[in-house]
Amino acid sequence: MSSTFAGTSESFLRKGRRMLPPVVRGLFWAAIGFFVVNTLVSQALDRTPFAPYVTKVSVTFGWAAATCGWLLGLGAWELVVRPYFGKPVEWEVPNDWRRYFMMSLDHKVVGLQYMVSSVSGFFIAGLAAMLMRLELMNSSLWTFPTPNAYLSTVGIHGTIMMFSFGTVMLVSGFGNYLIPLMIGSNSSAFPRVSAISQWLLPAGIITVALSPILGTWTTGWRGYAPLAEQDPNGIVFYYLGVFAMTLSSLLVSINLTATILFKRAKGLTWNRIPMYAWGILAASLLNIIWIPEIEMTFILALVSNVASLPLFAQIGTPLTYMEVFWLFGHPEVYIVVVPAFALWQEFLPVMGQKTLFGRAWGVLGLVFVMMFSGLVWAHHMFTNMRDDQMLPFSFFTEMISIPTGFAFLTSIGTVWKSKLRLTTPTLLVFMSMFNFLIGGVTGVMLADPVINLQAHDTFFVVGHFHYTIIGAMVFTFMAAAYYWLPKFSGRMYSEFWGKVGAIWVFVAFNCAFGQFLLIGLRGMNRWVPVYPPYLRNMNFEISLFAFLLGLGFLFNLVHIVWMWRYGKPAKANPWNAKTLEWQSTAMPGETNFNPPPEVLTGFYDYSDEQPVWKPESPVEVS
Amino acid sequence: MAKNFGVTTEDMPTSIQAGVSTTEPWTVIRHPAVLRLSPRERRLGNFGMALFVISQAIPYFVLVNVRWMMAGGYIPPNLNHQLGGLWPTILLAIGTVLVSLGVEANRSGKISRLQWSFTASVVLGVAAIVLMLIPLWVHGWNTFGHYGSIYVICQGVAVFYTIIAVIVVLGVVFRAGTGLIGPQTSFGPQSAAVVYTFNAIAWFGLYVALYLV
Ligand code: HEM
Ligand SMILES: [Cu+2]
Numbered sequence: 001m002s003s004t005f006a007g008t009s010e011s012f013l014r015k016g017r018r019m020l021p022p023v024v025r026g027l028f029w030a031a032i033g034f035f036v037v038n039t040l041v042s043q044a045l046d047r048t049p050f051a052p053y054v055t056k057v058s059v060t061f062g063w064a065a066a067t068c069g070w071l072l073g074l075g076a077w078e079l080v081v082r083p084y085f086g087k088p089v090e091w092e093v094p095n096d097w098r099r100y101f102m103m104s105l106d107h108k109v110v111g112l113q114y115m116v117s118s119v120s121g122f123f124i125a126g127l128a129a130m131l132m133r134l135e136l137m138n139s140s141l142w143t144f145p146t147p148n149a150y151l152s153t154v155g156i157h158g159t160i161m162m163f164s165f166g167t168v169m170l171v172s173g174f175g176n177y178l179i180p181l182m183i184g185s186n187s188s189a190f191p192r193v194s195a196i197s198q199w200l201l202p203a204g205i206i207t208v209a210l211s212p213i214l215g216t217w218t219t220g221w222r223g224y225a226p227l228a229e230q231d232p233n234g235i236v237f238y239y240l241g242v243f244a245m246t247l248s249s250l251l252v253s254i255n256l257t258a259t260i261l262f263k264r265a266k267g268l269t270w271n272r273i274p275m276y277a278w279g280i281l282a283a284s285l286l287n288i289i290w291i292p293e294i295e296m297t298f299i300l301a302l303v304s305n306v307a308s309l310p311l312f313a314q315i316g317t318p319l320t321y322m323e324v325f326w327l328f329g330h331p332e333v334y335i336v337v338v339p340a341f342a343l344w345q346e347f348l349p350v351m352g353q354k355t356l357f358g359r360a361w362g363v364l365g366l367v368f369v370m371m372f373s374g375l376v377w378a379h380h381m382f383t384n385m386r387d388d389q390m391l392p393f394s395f396f397t398e399m400i401s402i403p404t405g406f407a408f409l410t411s412i413g414t415v416w417k418s419k420l421r422l423t424t425p426t427l428l429v430f431m432s433m434f435n436f437l438i439g440g441v442t443g444v445m446l447a448d449p450v451i452n453l454q455a456h457d458t459f460f461v462v463g464h465f466h467y468t469i470i471g472a473m474v475f476t477f478m479a480a481a482y483y484w485l486p487k488f489s490g491r492m493y494s495e496f497w498g499k500v501g502a503i504w505v506f507v508a509f510n511c512a513f514g515q516f517l518l519i520g521l522r523g524m525n526r527w528v529p530v531y532p533p534y535l536r537n538m539n540f541e542i543s544l545f546a547f548l549l550g551l552g553f554l555f556n557l558v559h560i561v562w563m564w565r566y567g568k569p570a571k572a573n574p575w576n577a578k579t580l581e582w583q584s585t586a587m588p589g590e591t592n593f594n595p596p597p598e599v600l601t602g603f604y605d606y607s608d609e610q611p612v613w614k615p616e617s618p619v620e621v622s
Numbered sequence: 623m624a625k626n627f628g629v630t631t632e633d634m635p636t637s638i639q640a641g642v643s644t645t646e647p648w649t650v651i652r653h654p655a656v657l658r659l660s661p662r663e664r665r666l667g668n669f670g671m672a673l674f675v676i677s678q679a680i681p682y683f684v685l686v687n688v689r690w691m692m693a694g695g696y697i698p699p700n701l702n703h704q705l706g707g708l709w710p711t712i713l714l715a716i717g718t719v720l721v722s723l724g725v726e727a728n729r730s731g732k733i734s735r736l737q738w739s740f741t742a743s744v745v746l747g748v749a750a751i752v753l754m755l756i757p758l759w760v761h762g763w764n765t766f767g768h769y770g771s772i773y774v775i776c777q778g779v780a781v782f783y784t785i786i787a788v789i790v791v792l793g794v795v796f797r798a799g800t801g802l803i804g805p806q807t808s809f810g811p812q813s814a815a816v817v818y819t820f821n822a823i824a825w826f827g828l829y830v831a832l833y834l835v
Binding site for chain 1: 653665674676681683685793797
């Protein structure tokens with residue numbers, strides 16, 4: 001990355017071929033950052049004799065330095081730091097595979113980078129799930145060396161799934177790629193913000209996945225303090241990794257909110273904003289409020305762990321931590337599902353070529369779900385409360401099913417009497433609705449204190465939340481992946497294999513997680529590698545379905561990756577959709593709209609053939 | 623921090639063909655550090671700043687509430703009210719006045735006045751950081767710290783944010799030195815002033831909650 005650009009294009013080319021992608025520099029600077037700062041802290045500042053080279057304190061500071069080095073090396077140095085102190089912006093992007101291995105100002109590249117990081121997280125955490133299910137095939141400890149090792153795996157699974165996939169794929173991945181396109185813009189509002197935030201995600205995933213290097217941790221994805229203090233040091237990497245991942249989501253949310261509000265094409269008025277953009281807006285507001293909240297909490301817990309302070313133990317109580325965690329924790333699940341609801345309402349009108357039913361109610365549903373989500377946190381803590389405290393939380397939790405119902409009703413109303421094309425995305429949306437219905441009904445059951453006190457900490461709960469998360473979010477994500485594959489790659493998937501993949505995952509999922517619910521009622525506890533032998537047969541067979549499910553996800557991945565390269569070329573707008581992303585054929589590295597579009601009508605009215613947009617007239621508007 | 627993110631056409635990728643090899647193999651992004659913003663881009667920038675400030679105010683709410691939940695109204699007797707509390711508050715308050723004077727000066731084109739007052743507020747910020755670090759440094763880091771611990775953490779957070787605010791203001795001093803800042807490019811000093819002022823107000827709130835309420 002030289003700063004002078006005087007040479008001829010020829011000499012430039014030679015340098016170009018040799019240039020390593022900045023990710024290499026990022027790794028190098030991260031390593032230097034870690035060793036310098038870790039050494040400084042553990043050897044120079046801390047003079048305890050015979051202290052180990054890596055201590056809790058030094059690893060924390062070393063990690064922070066490594067992350068800074070990583071980001072600077074990837075491009076923050078040229079794109080942010082130097083310009084901030086007055087040097088011109090100089091950034092050269094090779095137009096080949098290397099542009100994916102550096103910071104990118106192109107929202108489409110950033111979207112793809114996010115998708116790849118996020119899917120990698122999904123499969124890393126999925127592998128952890130497979131290991132857990134392997135262990136649970138037998139009622140004794142037979143694969144993991146210690147119960148702590150098993151519990152660390154549960155924690156790694158939940159943490160990476162939630163913070164790198166569940167809350168990320170639909171917001172940061174698809175959002176970064178599609179939201180600017182869908183609102184007729186050529187870029188996101190703050191391209192450098194997303195450029196940076198994307199690279200925090202792999203850093204966070206790797207940190208959490210490597211946490212066993214420091215030791216086991218037994219708190220699960222919630223990092224409960226002071227429980228964490230009893231464990232070896234793995235929890236330090238949990239806090240740091242989650243910090244990186246949530247910071248990534250926070251930055252994306254700020255960027256996408258500003259994008260939706262300020263970068264809309266001419267004529268894209270408030271009542272024409274796409275449903276998906278509404279979903280992203282709602283999820284982003286939740287992120288902007290709750291992520292700083294949980295990050296501060298994690299920092300309190302981290303400091304209290306690293307510096308051996310007595311927070312949440314002698315000072316405060318374990319309940320204090322639970323309270324602040326679940327204040328964030330429940331909105332978190334709506335960050336996961338709200339974009340998914342919005343996508344149902346995005347796909348069904350297109351697939352049925354029928355006007356979206358009750359659009360305003362759909363939007364209201366998304367917004368009210370978002371608002372209610374802050375009122376219900378204590379339903380995770382019924383076992384720790386007085387009876388009279390439970391009531392309001394129980395009430396509001398059950399009330400959330402009403403705005404959620406709007407999402408179902410607009411979807412069903414749209415499908416009603418339409419000439420629905422039963423494509424793979426349609427099928428997956430239906431499966432998603434079915435699964436989420438089960439997730440929702442079991443959720444209302446759990447909101448009832450009488451049931452909750454019985455089912456708390458059993459596999460009934462585990463079944464419930466996997467039905468909501470996998471059921472709503474993962475199935476909708478798969479629908480989105482098939483729906484937009486022609487957009488991303490210019491190629492079409494195979495309808496036959498797509499349906500095979502969908503049915504495969506659906507059957508395996510329901511057989512595995514339906515039985516999670518049942519085995520929970522029969523007395524199977526969460527967070528245990530060892531259980532009473534009478535549950536063994538059922539667990540054994542659940543595990544088989546879980547493996548089948550894992551293979552099913554892998555099958556869909558292979559199918560999509562294969563078709564990305566070798567699929568039949570697709571038409572520019574294969575589904576005959578009206579939304580704007582299909583009106584541009586720009587691939588990563590190209591300008592979306594030139595000239596910018598001017599929107600003429602809403603996107604969800606399929607009753608006539610009027611054009612939804614025209615190229616904006618060349619008169620300058622500011 | 624959130625400076626300079628206003629987008630211009632130069633931030634966007636130049637159009638090239640798919641398939642890469644047919645056209646230039648590089649997209650070159652090259653423009654001066656500070657760009658003039660259109661009114662709409664300024665509003666966008668302000669909105670981005672607002673979201674940033676809102677999100678960063680939340681950790682302070684958490685701290686105040688958690689402190690209350692954890693320590694009630696108890697103030698540890700060995701807490702240094704002067705070094706860790708009063709003096710940084712005064713210094714940051716003066717700094718806030720100075721940055722807003724700087725923004726005003728820039729608006730009327732007095733760049734050297736801007737540089738002077740921003741530099742002074744950086745110096746005050748650094749002094750505040752040092753004063754807050756002293757009680758952190760001498761604090762006994764152990765599990766017997768009891769009620770002192772939560773104060774110490776609040777102070778650490780304040781140090782962290784003050785460092786950020788100082789860097790943000792320092793960047794403006796540098797850019798003004800290269801002649802990039804003027805009345806037409808006032809978003810830079812203005813947003814830096816917002817960050818600095820936010821930090822000062824947040825610290826003041828924390829200070830009141832910690833020592834006085
Ligand atoms: C391949 C499919 C999956 C299988 C077989 C699976 C299986 C499991 C199992 C056995 C547990 C441990 C339950 C316990 O003992 O408490 C668990 C926990 C969890 N899973 Fe999954 N899971 C899968 C996918 C997912 C996905 C896609 C997500 C979210 C996006 C997810 C999120 C979680 C969370 C948050 C926990 C709780 C972890 C904790 O208690 O700390 N899982 N999963
Ligand atoms: Cu909840």
